[in-house]
Amino acid sequence: MTTSLVTTTPGRDTYDVVVIGAGPAGLAATAMAAGAGLSTLLVDENAGPGGQVWRAIASTPVKAPEQLGADYWAGADLVAEVQASGAEIVHRATVWSLDRQLEIGVSVGGMSSFIKARRVILATGALERPFPIPGWTLPGVMTAGAAQTMLKSSGLVPDGRTVIAGQGPLLWLLAAQILRLGGRIDRILDTTERRNYLAALPHVLDFVTSPYFAKGLAMMREVKARVPVTTGVSELAAAGEGQLASVSYVAGGRRETIPVDLLLLHQGVVPNVNLAMAAGIEHRWDDRQLCWSPLLDADGNTSVAGIAIAGDGAGIGGATVAVARGRIAARAAIEALAPAATAKLAAENVLRTALAQAERGRSFLDVLFRPAPQFRIPSGDTIVCRCEEVSAKDILDAVAIGATGPNQLKAYRRTGMGPCQGRLCGLTVTQLMAQARGKSPQDIGYYRLRAPVKPITLAELAAMPQTEADVKAVVRG
């Protein structure tokens, strides 16, 4: 087998397959595509492979295997497979543009270039769902994901008075990881609605026979043995003068306020749609996962010819699902570009069976951890758009005088026009406007997203390769 080339910048300007994102889906797709002999480029924003779930797997200072857990270290095999596959791998690479011609604008080390692909597999993963409660913009309030990033890449854990609030499997995983590394958690505020337990019942058989069940239960037991957990939490609010000082909530009919230095918020993850939407890929509102998901066929192909999506960007499924989807998308690319090479690959039905197995139990989690409306649709002075400091009331006022959707709202309040490009407010704006106008999120729509999906400097754009016309003009001139 060929050894992969980890380079600092793409070696050519055209590839058979370009995979964007080196998380579980991207790694699986890369290993298969390159392994089948296709010229394959894997570009990724981080310093090393792994994405978020296996972040820093090649470099983490947290070496004791039990601290990050078996699921984390499962990524090591796939990383090894990619490294032996012959793929070209570029880390610290930011893809800021992708279009229907399958041309990719990528920035590495402050220099941008364009590469062309015959097929693109987007594996850009998930983002944390916005959690807009009063005071969520105060210093001292962080997302659980940000805390987990620090934990995995630097071994840093909280040591001040820490509260974790929200719901979802990742919340319990993070809590367990913090505790194993000697970090401090004073309380967990579980915002799961009681009625969700009932709603999830029809899916419970599926769940108890899935691998999530035993692992999830063990993790929750581990955390609950060491940290007080308050359930049925509502009316969550952070407060402080310029800095987080306390968190208050209602549980069991009583309002409590506790002093705190760090509040970690988490209510699940949603597909990271920015690059896909900017490429013109059609999405629809997913009413169960309460987010936008791309329209895909069984191979992960999108509405834009030549672009497939695998991993959590295709709809939240977790790491095992992501690996299965990555392989299916890669197999489809190989079938399109080098059909002869498919003979040596796992059969299509084998890959699909693996996906179906990995997906088992997901519907239970989706229903159980469905965030309550009060944590998705804020009111009053609670900030929705952090970049432009627009509150829920501001948005409702704009609706009252004629703003009909997120794009129209820009004319009134500049929401979504700041540097985050809607990542922190988009879902909130859609759901808030849908509720205010009595329409479905699908009818209300989402921001029209455009490149660059990650900002680049003017100097970097100015230094890009010139057009043939420009070069000719200079020659003539």
Add this chain to the structure above:
Amino acid sequence: MTRLADAIIVGGGIHGCSTALHMCLAGMKPVLIEKDYAGRHASGVNAGGVRQLARHVAEIPLSIRSMEIWARIEQLVDDDCSFESHGQVLVAENAAELENCRARVAELNALGFTHEELIDAAELRRLVPAVAETCPGGVVSRRDGAANPAQTTTAFRRKAAALGATVREGIAASNVRQHDGLWQVDVGADTYAAPVLVNAAGAWAGRIAASLGEPVPVETVAPMLMITSRVQHFIDPVVILRGRKLSFKQFANGTVLIGGGHLAVPDQDRNETMLDWRSLAVSARTVFELFPVMRAAMITRAWAGIEARTRDDLPVLGPSARHKGLYHQFGFSMHGFQLGPAAGAVMTELIVNGGTQTRIGDLGIDRFHSSQPQR
């Protein structure tokens, strides 16, 4: 069901909305039909330049009239439209360009127009301190400025609706026809009928004109814009270049808008545009050279709006040469935003009074047909 109106306006851009508003002010009850929503395309996403500077002589009277409306825009639409009047400056990058500027200003003065003023290097530096020191001067139009285009178009639509215009958004006008002296247009299951039809459908207007037997040499274009993150305040006027494609504007919040007419690839039927980053890189290089202070600014977004451009880069504004009751207001060729307020006023005068004091004679649709015999 057929509903009667005083006029049907097809297209909810700045032009259709302005005409709707001015018709209401004149006591008419128009219906405005917009296939998406008001300001969805070029009118809502253009650079927002409010510019008399560097215009073709044929549209200067309309532009000057529009400027008078802009100066009191809030009284007209109950919204300040974020209009700011810090002037627009055309920068000459070398001596030859400055000579062209001198000749242009002299030509305008001879025609009686005084809004453009030649400036030397010192005045240029006073107005635009950050400009590269090699630039020898330019032209300023001091009353010019910029507004927020989406806010403006939305404000015109809102005020027109408040004054009694029917605004139908989300369904395209179809089956445009003339029957018993009335124009009829279908909107979904509804039909509207009126003695007057105004074709203000932007990039889609050429198709309407052609379907009514008045083809115009018009193409669909999508000029690109990009915007930066906030940088420290360093410039007040809008800057355009004489020799290269660039327009440049810093907003009150510090973000900088970079435009100038490099084109994206429009996909009109999909309502989409595909950005041409190699051309945007040319824009970036121009800014890099002209404004060193901008080099570290972050580009946060780029986009393009779809619109119509005529063969001679002038709009089609006025009555049809073929049909009674049909009026055209399109083809503003990437510089129609500033003209919107006056074009709506003039269009209403043409319809209500049968004429206007504003000189628009060179903008008629017949200019494309006069040299050819009618089929």
